[in-house]
Amino acid sequence: MDRRILELKDVKTSFYTHLGEVQAVRGVSFTLDRGEALGIVGESGSGKSVTSMSIMKLVQYPGKVKDGQILFKGQDLVPKSDKEMMGIRGDEIAMIFQDPMTSLNPVYTIGDQIMEATMKHQGLSKAEARQKAIEMLKLVGIPSPEKRVDNYPHEFSGGMRQRAMIAIALSCQPDLLIADEPTTALDVTIQAQILELMKDIKDKLDTAIILITHDLGVVADVCSRIIVMYGGLIMEEGSAEEIFYTPKHPYTMGLLKSIPRLDLAEKQRLVPIPGTPPDLLKPPTGCPFASRCPYAMNICIETMPEYTVSETGHRAACWLQHPDAPKVEVETGVKRGEI
Amino acid sequence: MGKYVVRRIIAMIITLWFVCTITFFLMHSIPGGPFTREKELPEAVLQALNEKYHLNDPLWKQYVDYMKGIVVFDLGPSFSRPGATVNQFIEDGFPVSAKLGGVSVLAVIILGIPLGIISALKQNRWEDYVVTVLATVGVAVPGFVIGTTVIYIFSAKLGWLPAYGLTSWKHYIGPVLALSGFSLAFVARLTRSSMLEVLQQDYIRTARAKGLAEGVVIYKHALKNALIPVITYMGPMIAAIMTGSFVTEKIFAIPGMGKYFVEAVGNRDYTLIMGATVFYAAFSIVMIFIVDILYGVIDPRIKLED
Numbered sequence: 001m002d003r004r005i006l007e008l009k010d011v012k013t014s015f016y017t018h019l020g021e022v023q024a025v026r027g028v029s030f031t032l033d034r035g036e037a038l039g040i041v042g043e044s045g046s047g048k049s050v051t052s053m054s055i056m057k058l059v060q061y062p063g064k065v066k067d068g069q070i071l072f073k074g075q076d077l078v079p080k081s082d083k084e085m086m087g088i089r090g091d092e093i094a095m096i097f098q099d100p101m102t103s104l105n106p107v108y109t110i111g112d113q114i115m116e117a118t119m120k121h122q123g124l125s126k127a128e129a130r131q132k133a134i135e136m137l138k139l140v141g142i143p144s145p146e147k148r149v150d151n152y153p154h155e156f157s158g159g160m161r162q163r164a165m166i167a168i169a170l171s172c173q174p175d176l177l178i179a180d181e182p183t184t185a186l187d188v189t190i191q192a193q194i195l196e197l198m199k200d201i202k203d204k205l206d207t208a209i210i211l212i213t214h215d216l217g218v219v220a221d222v223c224s225r226i227i228v229m230y231g232g233l234i235m236e237e238g239s240a241e242e243i244f245y246t247p248k249h250p251y252t253m254g255l256l257k258s259i260p261r262l263d264l265a266e267k268q269r270l271v272p273i274p275g276t277p278p279d280l281l282k283p284p285t286g287c288p289f290a291s292r293c294p295y296a297m298n299i300c301i302e303t304m305p306e307y308t309v310s311e312t313g314h315r316a317a318c319w320l321q322h323p324d325a326p327k328v329e330v331e332t333g334v335k336r337g338e339i
Numbered sequence: 340m341g342k343y344v345v346r347r348i349i350a351m352i353i354t355l356w357f358v359c360t361i362t363f364f365l366m367h368s369i370p371g372g373p374f375t376r377e378k379e380l381p382e383a384v385l386q387a388l389n390e391k392y393h394l395n396d397p398l399w400k401q402y403v404d405y406m407k408g409i410v411v412f413d414l415g416p417s418f419s420r421p422g423a424t425v426n427q428f429i430e431d432g433f434p435v436s437a438k439l440g441g442v443s444v445l446a447v448i449i450l451g452i453p454l455g456i457i458s459a460l461k462q463n464r465w466e467d468y469v470v471t472v473l474a475t476v477g478v479a480v481p482g483f484v485i486g487t488t489v490i491y492i493f494s495a496k497l498g499w500l501p502a503y504g505l506t507s508w509k510h511y512i513g514p515v516l517a518l519s520g521f522s523l524a525f526v527a528r529l530t531r532s533s534m535l536e537v538l539q540q541d542y543i544r545t546a547r548a549k550g551l552a553e554g555v556v557i558y559k560h561a562l563k564n565a566l567i568p569v570i571t572y573m574g575p576m577i578a579a580i581m582t583g584s585f586v587t588e589k590i591f592a593i594p595g596m597g598k599y600f601v602e603a604v605g606n607r608d609y610t611l612i613m614g615a616t617v618f619y620a621a622f623s624i625v626m627i628f629i630v631d632i633l634y635g636v637i638d639p640r641i642k643l644e645d
Contacts, residue, residue, distance in 0.1 A: 056548060058544070058547055058548060082553075085550075086550045086551070086552060087550065088550065089547070089548055089549065089550035090548060090549035090550030090551070091550055094548070094549075095548040097541060097544065097545065097548075099541055102540060102541040102542065103541045103542055103544070103545045104542055104545065105542040105545070105546065105560050105564070106542070106564065106638070106639070106640055107563045107564055107637065107638055107639060108560075108563075109639075113545075116546075116549060116551065116555075117549045117550070120549075120550065120551065121550065152639040152640070154639070154640045165545070168545070168549065
């Protein structure tokens with residue numbers, strides 16, 4: 001079987017607002033294999049969520065995927081009709097969202113909300129679907145699932161709701177699970193449990209996972225490969241090791257320096273990245289990070305650099321990687337063996 | 340749940356008692372009485388009448404007597420129509436008002452809610468603008484203007500609809516429009532804004548991400564949530580419409596409750612005023628109670644226990 005599950009080729013998604021075209025995603029390409037966990041990190045407005053919604057083709061009006069290909073199991077999703085997408089959503093590609101408190105419908109039971117997907121996509125009868133819902137709740141670690149299946153969302157805690165969301169997402173054994181900030185709204189211990197659960201699922205069910213987050217600590221835990229997005233573009237992509245220990249892009253370095261750490265000396269401050277993300281109504285012609293980059297050169301403002309790709313597939317879009325560029329040594333403070 | 344119902348019923352009785360007491364004393368504090376006429380009645384006749392209806396008794400005794408009657412659902416004799424009891428007025432008037440009101444409430448539900456949904460789904464398109472304009476007109480224009488306009492255009496000018504009475508389905512069109520116009524428009528607006536809010540919720544995105552058809556997303560996931568505020572409004576609205584509107588009944592010459600109610604105030608018909616008030620209050624309270632029970636059915640977050 002072909003291990004390649006997803007390939008994005010130069011995907012561009014824009015929102016056509018009354019102010020003009022907001023180019024949220026400006027040409028994103030990456031690949032994903034079965035059983036692989038890919039992390040997409042970046043700050044708010046970097047285009048990471050829009051990328052995931054583009055894959056689901058759930059970009060809200062007035063947004064749309066205007067260019068590129070989204071090859072899922074070899075088929076391009078971009079030209080597919082909404083009706084065709086309904087057969088894929090929830091069945092082959094499933095998604096979980098940031099806020100479990102509001103992502104479940106308050107007026108239906110947890111069981112109903114799990115059963116809906118399996119009854120639609122797998123043609124299960126009501127009784128079978130209920131049995132399946134109980135199994136799924138058990139799989140995600142909900143205690144006494146036979147009783148809990150009839151609970152309403154408000155009777156679940158935040159962590160349990162996110163588990164229920166995962167149960168809904170996994171109920172049809174999707175090939176791809178997209179998790180958009182799945183732990184952001186949860187406290188740290190619950191966060192760790194949910195991440196553990198996701199790792200488990202990836203290994204047991206061979207599901208490919210895209211984990212979207214602004215928290216580098218979260219991706220370090222789960223993902224083998226990381227994409228760093230900024231201004232609607234991929235700035236850097238590499239294995240978790242490469243991104244943490246040998247980052248090539250100043251933006252990645254900046255992100256690493258802004259992680260809170262236990263071993264920092266007292267009163268030593270975190271290093272924020274000064275400035276704000278670019279206005280995507282009028283995206284810069286050069287590198288979108290140039291205006292905030294401490295190493296920016298003239299060329300950075302004028303022209304967007306090509307990717308420099310290493311043998312291992314570690315790629316970065318930065319003029320500093322050019323053979324003629326000055327060498328920059330940066331200490332991010334992340335030590336080996338730490339992550 | 341059982342405990343809740345019992346507590347609510349006790350609360351309802353107390354509320355009703357307050358309504359009766361306040362109305363009784365307010366009514367008696369207004370100058371004049373049921374037998375005050377422009378051409379004064381002979382002293383002897385007045386005395387006899389007052390004697391007959393116990394109006395010479397001290398106020399507290401009249402009050403106690405009246406309350407005794409209410410407990411056994413006896414609302415007393417009417418002062419303005421000799422021989423008729425208030426119970427008879429309600430028995431005659433309420434079925435008429437209720438029939439007209441029932442059709443009006445149905446119109447609000449069958450037309451108001453779908454119009455609101457269409458308006459929300461077609462937000463900022465022509466369908467939405469049409470509904471919004473109609474709803475604004477419906478809320479702003481009083482029932483008697485709607486009623487008289489309907490009579491003027493469709494009865495007097497075009498001759499399509501009968502102008503008075505309530506004997507065929509055609510007779511209902513005018514009064515129902517006049518009676519339900521405000522509520523219909525209000526419900527359409529309420530449904531629209533509530534639906535628009537619900538459609539922005541995260542759980543709607545979840546439903547879509549599950550691959551559910553748009554119809555299921557809207558009519559199963561969104562509508563049930565969107566109707567919660569609409570149901571809140573339904574209780575008092577149903578009570579108001581069902582017990583009749585004086586204006587609509589007057590314009591279309593319909594012998595319902597509303598007509599008697601207002602006439603009673605003019606005539607100082609003490610027992611009829613009391614009867615109509617008590618009946619209206621009881622009906623409202625029961626409707627609100629039913630709505631609260633419905634709430635618990637539609638929204639599981641609302642617990643009806645203690």
